[in-house]
Amino acid sequence: MASVPAFFRHSKIQAPLARLRSDVSGVWRALFSATGKYAPLAKDDIETRQEEFVPFKGDIPLNAGDEYGQRRHSYVKPRPVFEEVESLVVTPGGGAWKEGVLYERYSAEKPGLRMLMADRKPSERASAGIFIQSEHVDTFGDWMAEYLTPLAQLPQIDAPVFLPASMAAKGYVRRDGARLGIEFRGVDRPVLIERAKVLRQPRVLRYWRAEQVQALKELLKANPPQPAPGSLLYLSRQGEQSEVADRTYPSLMVEKEVQARGGKVLRTAEASLEDYLNAAQYADTLLYDHGSAAYNMIYWRPRRAIEFVSDDWWVNAFLFFADGLGVRDYTILCTDRPGLEQRLAAVLDVD
Numbered sequence: 165m166a167s168v169p170a171f172f173r174h175s176k177i178q179a180p181l182a183r184l185r186s187d188v189s190g191v192w193r194a195l196f197s198a199t200g201k202y203a204p205l206a207k208d209d210i211e212t213r214q215e216e217f218v219p220f221k222g223d224i225p226l227n228a229g230d231e232y233g234q235r236r237h238s239y240v241k242p243r244p245v246f247e248e249v250e251s252l253v254v255t256p257g258g259g260a261w262k263e264g265v266l267y268e269r270y271s272a273e274k275p276g277l278r279m280l281m282a283d284r285k286p287s288e289r290a291s292a293g294i295f296i297q298s299e300h301v302d303t304f305g306d307w308m309a310e311y312l313t314p315l316a317q318l319p320q321i322d323a324p325v326f327l328p329a330s331m332a333a334k335g336y337v338r339r340d341g342a343r344l345g346i347e348f349r350g351v352d353r354p355v356l357i358e359r360a361k362v363l364r365q366p367r368v369l370r371y372w373r374a375e376q377v378q379a380l381k382e383l384l385k386a387n388p389p390q391p392a393p394g395s396l397l398y399l400s401r402q403g404e405q406s407e408v409a410d411r412t413y414p415s416l417m418v419e420k421e422v423q424a425r426g427g428k429v430l431r432t433a434e435a436s437l438e439d440y441l442n443a444a445q446y447a448d449t450l451l452y453d454h455g456s457a458a459y460n461m462i463y464w465r466p467r468r469a470i471e472f473v474s475d476d477w478w479v480n481a482f483l484f485f486a487d488g489l490g491v492r493d494y495t496i497l498c499t500d501r502p503g504l505e506q507r508l509a510a511v512l513d514v515d
Contacts, residue, residue, distance in 0.1 A: 193275055202280060203267045211240045212368055218487045222495040222511065226475035234480045237368040244364055245317045246294075252360035254295055255282050256351050258328035260362070270362045272298045272328045286356035292323040293349075293357040297364050301331045305456030308380070309370075309481065312340070314363035316379040323361065324349045339437065344383065370481040377462070377488030386463050388441075391448040394515065396427025399452035399460070403433040413453040413472055413499055421508060422451060432457035449512075458482045461489060468493035470511060475500045 197204055219233035228234065249270060253261040258272030259279045266275055272295070273279065298310035311331070315321060324347045331337060332350025341348040367373060381387075391397075402415035419429045428446040430439060432455065440460040447464035454473045459482075461469070469486045473496055486494055495511050497504060 193280075201265060202275065203265050203269075205268050208241050209239075209243070209269065212237045213240050218483055218494075220483055220494040220496050222470075222507070223473075223498040223501065225473055225478040225496060225498060227478065228480070234483060236371045236373070236484060238371065238373075239368060243366060245314075245366070246361045246363045249360045249362055250358065252295065252357045252362070253284050253286050253354055254326055254351050254357060254360075255279070255284055255354050256329040257282055258298070258301055258351075259284065260295060260297075269364070270295065270297055270360075272296060272331070273301050274299050284354050286354045288353060288355045290324065290326070290355055290357050292359045292361075293355075294321065294323050294325045294361045294363060295357065296325070296327075297362055299365070299369060301328045303456045304334075304336055305459055305481070307331065307334065307336060307340075308456070308459040308462075309372075310365060312383060313376055313380050314366060315346070316376070316383040317366055318363070321346055326351050326355060326357065340384075343437075344385075370479050370484060372481070372484040372488045374488040374490075377485060381462055384462060388444040388447075388464050390465055391467075392445050393448055395446045395448040396422050396425055396512075397443055397446040397448075397450050397464070397466075398422040398427060398429045399450070399455075399457055400429055400431045401433070401453040401455055401457075402431055404431075404455070404457075405433070412474070414504060415453060417505060418451065418453075418472065418508065421505070421512070425512065427451075435460075452482075454478060454482065459485065461486065465489075466491055468495070470495045470497060470508075472497050472499050474498070 193202055193204060214235040215238055217233050217235050221232060224230065224232060249262060251262065252270060257279045259266050259275065259282055260270035261284045266280060268275060296311050296314050300306040300310060326349050327337065329350045329352050332348055337348055367376060398418055400415040400419055401413055402419065422429055428443060430443055440463050444464045447466045449468050449470065450461055450464065450466040451470040452458045454471055454477065469491050471482055475498055483494060497507055
């Protein structure tokens with residue numbers, strides 16, 4: 165996103181563009197499916213049902229319906245943790261091919277024309293490897309939710325983990341590989357994996373369950389201390405450039421309010437893993453601008469959470485992630501609406 169003009173990076177542009185790209189890619193997938201070159205997910209593999217209601221307070225985001233909460237979704241047919249596949253060819257963009265067919269249930273990212281047309285002639289061979297079925301290859305949030313979480317379901321990581329080239333190049337991927345002792349290999353050219361273990365996505369993507377959050381905590385060796393009672397921690401996106409779409413938040417105003425109350429501000433554009441780990445003592449009440457960095461709450465034990473969102477760009481992932489961590493006091497504040505400073509003060513005044 166760094167090479168794209170700032171105006172076009174904004175969520176007001178990127179959100180409708182993403183929907184348009186999805187619609188166009190759907191046409192290509194249908195055409196390739198008709199020729200037998202693409203195998204989409206089976207209908208019973210994506211059928212979902214609604215489960216328990218997870219509540220929040222504050223504002224209802226524009227695309228969140230008309231209730232103060234969201235219902236968790238799950239797959240009707242539970243997915244296996246992994247499937248064993250022989251002679252699987254994986255490509256730099258995340259495609260997974262077997263016998264000339266691109267299988268969505270094995271691929272990283274939902275296929276578009278580029279993936280469907282990519283060179284798939286293997287120039288490298290591996291006797292064994294792990295590959296992860298996913299839908300996205302863009303952000304730290306994708307890394308936590310769609311890559312580390314399936315790995316956390318495995319009793320043993322017993323082979324190299326092959327990743328799409330763009331994901332493998334991320335600094336946090338290299339960091340976590342070194343820290344956790346996992347061999348991540350970027351797919352820079354098509355690779356034939358003779359015995360592949362393809363990890364499946366265990367949940368409807370944004371709808372975290374407590375057991376999945378706990379498994380991720382164990383993989384990341386996260387055992388945070390209790391925060392100081394009454395402490396405040398704000399994850400500010402001031403100075404942050406998104407990996408997918410920039411958003412505008414009144415971060416400076418929130419920083420000032422938090423600091424006036426003796427709280428700590430952590431700017432995500434500058435923060436290291438050590439900074440997140442060292443902030444645990446301040447996280448009794450966690451405030452954050454909607455964005456991938458919020459997944460670092462896994463290193464803390466927040467009692468309550470306040471999420472700042474834009475009506476241009478909101479998904480319910482962090483609501484369910486926080487619920488999986490045991491947060492039962494959750495507030496959403498829409499920053500596009502008037503009176504934010506007063507509404508925030510009113511929330512903070514209630515302990």
